[in-house]
Amino acid sequence: SQELEQSPQSLIVQEGKNLTINCTSSKTLYGLYWYKQKYGEGLIFLMMLQKGGEEKSHEKITAKLDEKKQQSSLHITASQPSHAGIYLCGADLNTGNQFYFGTGTSLTVIP
């Protein structure tokens, strides 16, 4: 079973549209990370959230961690073709020193 569930699995949006990607865990998220991956390449760190209710923004991307620390969302405002790629959430679930990732959300932005 997957420790972190991401939804949707894929997303196709028109340039300029807003979108949201969700990451859900059945366990408490002690550290939640968002990464972006261009197809077949390495991961680029976007943001890290730790506290319940925390929200961070970078350029047009905003990430939130819910109060219960079991769900995070990544919101992109006015999407651009440069936002295209695979978005992955990763987390410390305090189950040892392992790190878990979601299955990823593939984003396509149509000009």
Added chain:
Amino acid sequence: EAQVTQNPRYLITVTGKKLTVTCSQNMNHEYMSWYRQDPGLGLRQIYYSMNVEATDKGDVPEGYKVSRKEKRNFPLILESPSPNQTSLYFCASSLSYSSETQYFGPGTRLLVL
């Protein structure tokens, strides 16, 4: 430049032929990991290392070995590769395990025939 390097970037091999994928970081990081990425399964942790001479199994360690003799290097060894180990492999490092982002290498695409 701070980075994680992996070699080779692409590898085609045959079943049973031992191979090693190297990983090196120049940031004096203590925590290093290996992941494999497969369609529909996301990234799964193979092995991780908290520091020199301290390695432990992740979610999918079967068929893999690692070693951490020096802080900067964390090679991934496939003693007898099989086709189900065909995948995209990533090495990552971070200053410590908790509360830190991981820096990822560029990936190694492995095909086992």
